[in-house]
Amino acid sequence: MWQGLEGHDEVVDRFRKTLRRGRLASTYLFVGTAGVGKRTFALRLAQSLLCNQVPDEELTYCGECESCNLAAAGTHPDLLVAQLPEGKSTLPIELFIGDREHRHQAGLCHHFSLRPFLGNRRIAVIDDVDHLSQESANCLLKTLEEPPPDSLLILIGTSPSRQLPTIRSRAQLVRFNPLSRETFLRLVTANGIAEDLDAAGRLAESSNGSLERARLLAAPELWEFRAILSRSLDQSEVDSVKTAQLVSDFVDEAGKQASVRRARLKMVLQFAADFYREKMRNDHRVETLDQLDHCLKAAEYVDRNANQATLIQWWTTQLGPRKLAPAHPS
Ligand SMILES: [Zn+2]
Numbered sequence: 405m406w407q408g409l410e411g412h413d414e415v416v417d418r419f420r421k422t423l424r425r426g427r428l429a430s431t432y433l434f435v436g437t438a439g440v441g442k443r444t445f446a447l448r449l450a451q452s453l454l455c456n457q458v459p460d461e462e463l464t465y466c467g468e469c470e471s472c473n474l475a476a477a478g479t480h481p482d483l484l485v486a487q488l489p490e491g492k493s494t495l496p497i498e499l500f501i502g503d504r505e506h507r508h509q510a511g512l513c514h515h516f517s518l519r520p521f522l523g524n525r526r527i528a529v530i531d532d533v534d535h536l537s538q539e540s541a542n543c544l545l546k547t548l549e550e551p552p553p554d555s556l557l558i559l560i561g562t563s564p565s566r567q568l569p570t571i572r573s574r575a576q577l578v579r580f581n582p583l584s585r586e587t588f589l590r591l592v593t594a595n596g597i598a599e600d601l602d603a604a605g606r607l608a609e610s611s612n613g614s615l616e617r618a619r620l621l622a623a624p625e626l627w628e629f630r631a632i633l634s635r636s637l638d639q640s641e642v643d644s645v646k647t648a649q650l651v652s653d654f655v656d657e658a659g660k661q662a663s664v665r666r667a668r669l670k671m672v673l674q675f676a677a678d679f680y681r682e683k684m685r686n687d688h689r690v691e692t693l694d695q696l697d698h699c700l701k702a703a704e705y706v707d708r709n710a711n712q713a714t715l716i717q718w719w720t721t722q723l724g725p726r727k728l729a730p731a732h733p734s
Contacts, residue, residue: 410590411581415445433564436579454475499511501514517547528555588604694722
């Protein structure tokens, strides 16, 4: 296990070998399910490379030098971190090249091009690159094509297919696998997400090796809602209006943060998809398959940041008795 990060020994080995050969690339694209440790790995890799006490090729850090302290506190001047701002659907251009008054004098691309303050390299970690707009990608392209000497840029997304080809072709791909069942069970119990192995086992069924999903699922109200939703879907004719209200209320209860509400809505859609998959096993009806398909489509729309109310209405109408479909949510 590498510095408390479980389940990714292959990735650790790969980087250690690369560093021993002195062949670190300038840009990496980390992909894999959300919540398996990509960002944690990126930040620890950065700290290892910035640490003043331990040589790079050992791929570890001392945890005590000035660099380590600053990196751990998230205030290292040579470590730049960017992510999707709350309430935004794309990584805005300002994040990369500064706002209108400070174009090319601020933002990640500008700071990344400056000489390192403390060590001998600058490192940037950009999370949520699934949400990179074409405009922002164009700004980033110059940095990818002419990276500062010894710099390292780590992009974090979920799948290669969700990246713009211009970005994908200029980065080395690193895949992070979902956590194995064994690792997953150990981590959810060790982190207090599940009380015991029984609870951890239940989470494992629905979490697909993602700790992030497990954290969301661990909320007891989610399981209660799952039962309520199943009852609502288990009617000969689904009451679209009632189901829409039920889902809207439950999603809104998650809080004000749009990202948290989105995560909850996705969970609800997953529950519904599970319900129809199970039903499919018993009745083999085309209609059930259609309903399952609508759940999966709706989940895709959540990823594309469709309007919540419109999306829920569209989805529940598709589940109900056949009638004229309302406008597409995207
Ligand atoms: Zn150190």
